[in-house]
Amino acid sequence: MSLNNVLITGGAGFVGSATARALAEKHPACAITIVDIRRPDSTHELPGSITFIKADVVTRHEIEEVILKVKPAVVIHTAGIVPVLGERYGRKLKDLVWKINVQGTDNVLHAAKQAGVEAFIYTSSCCAVMDDMSVPYRNIDERWPTSPSSLIYGESKAAAEAIVLQASDSTFATCALRPSVLCGPGDYQLVPAIHACIKKWETPFIIGDGLNLWDVTYVTNVADAHVLAAENLISSKTAAGEAFFIQNNEPITFRDFCLAIWAHFGHIPPFQVHIPAGLAWAAGLISEYFTWMSGAATTLSRGSVKDACSIRYANGEKAKKVLGYEARIGIEDGIRLSCEVSVFQYRQLYVYVGQVPLIKVQDYARRLRG
Template identity: 60%
Template sequence: MALQSALITGGTGFLGSAIARALHEKHPDCKITVLDTKDPAAIRPLPDGVSFINADITSYEDVRSAIEPVKPQVIFHVAAMLGSVSERYGRKERDVMFKVNVTGTKNLLEAAKSMGVEAFVHTSSIAAVMDDMTTEYANVDERWPTTHSSLIYGESKAAAEDLVLNPSNNPLATCALRPSLMCGPGDEMLLPTLHACIAKGETPYVLGDGYKLWDFSYVTNVADAHVLAAENLISSQTAAGEAFFIQNNEPVTSRDFLLAVSAHFGHYPPFEIKIPLSLAWFAGLASEVSCWITGSTATFSRGVIRESCMAKYASGEKAKRILGFEPRVGIIDGVRLSCEDYARRIGVELAS
């Protein structure tokens, strides 16, 4: 079934713009509007004919005024606050994060229901389940509960999911997609962070056993999953009221992912030192203090250490069975393409 019109919040961002391109590729006649606070002309390319609305999702009036003239058949709600890398393991950003991620979602749902929108695809995150740092997540599935006592990002995404999947949204058909860590063209988080680790000479250090499996996703695969979800919600609706883990379904260790990125930039750790978890914790504390004194951002911290030593990967069976989702770009090609894009942006040559 062809999609007729769509509104993408956060549509000038990393994932939002990828969804716009995937939607245009598969449904070229679909009228696409992106809603954001950043002008797309200054950020990422969007398909020809895509309309842009500058609006703040934390304002219900902004949201209603944006949706009313567009009258979208489907809303892709991608806009969210991720928080700064240095604050991921802190609490300082909680209020503003909940305002964006939870209140913003509530505003969009209420406006969508009042204006006859048919489908609402919400971009959640694996963090809605996996941000509780007290346990590990090895091949978990959607039966695992969301977490409401974890890192603030995970708490906010869990709370937003509760709103999206609530049966009171009927007749609006909703679902939530939970992507894992993403890489790809335009990535401003994962590749820059790993490249900073390389630049700081932190790659030789292996924390704990160093080989816990993680999920990673190539951004165009996640965009494909969003389009499949929208198609389902306006046809069979077997995805309605459901959450889905979305990833490349090729779990690798965080260590191997870092080494793969390093190799593309011609860097190979000259040695390897395994640091016991207890000792690593103190090293992370020392790094945080050093960065606080110098005013730099800590890429090696106690939070990073705890998370690096946890398994964090999920089953993709449900997304395959209900949405028909299968990644088109494998993780090896995804890493290569991500590194090529980041190298172009920072003006360096990759290793041949």
């Protein structure tokens, strides 16, 4: 199935730029337009044939003008905001998150439908379902309801997803993709946060039993899923009105994922200490109190303890059956590629072996590249 004219919102970002590259690779004749509030930088380089238009999805008239001008057959809406780790468990950013993730989605959806767009793919998140950290999510599927979580990100994604799926009809096919936690080049949240534990001497500590399984997905696999969804919605439309979990389908314990990241940076924890989840939760409460008193940032909180001990992995059968999706990049290669960072980005950082700064990260990255 050939795609000829596709517009991607958030196309300068992590998922959006990966999707643009995957689309250009599979459909070289397709006219691709990316819309974002900033131009792509060197972290998310794109083929020169792709057109960039500056616009903000929260400003309805701007996105309406762009979509009417481009007249795409397909809109892939990846634009959104993911609160940084320090804000994930609070509600300080609620208005901003809701404005971008829900109102912005409604603006793009309305503009696309008014312009006669045929297909609309929304980048939702597994957090639309899995953000209630009191519940273990073992091999769940799309029949699970969206989460009644109090976390603003999951709330916003569930609300926006509902708007998108309800809009699907015989002339305007929509679907939602729910990626798990992502890794890959240009990731600014997951791998950097895990890498930072080396310098803070946090790597020996295991919260809980360390056996909780997570889905982690390499970003180009998610990009492939977006292309497959676009192809489906302009042909068989069997994905119309549906949501799909997208992951590598290789659940990994959170501890093993961290160990693999640290190993790629030359670090092995010199010893291991198991901390009961209840004790860690109490320490998180104390840390929150001192953070509130001092105004400083902390990586330890009750929310981060629950996150670290949570079980979150989904069944990928629906995406495989309906979209034909299978992960091209396995988790082992995904971790390796995520750690092969540029010399420029990490020139000031160091790799630690034990407690001794041994080699600069750029030297290690050079070794990985051979």
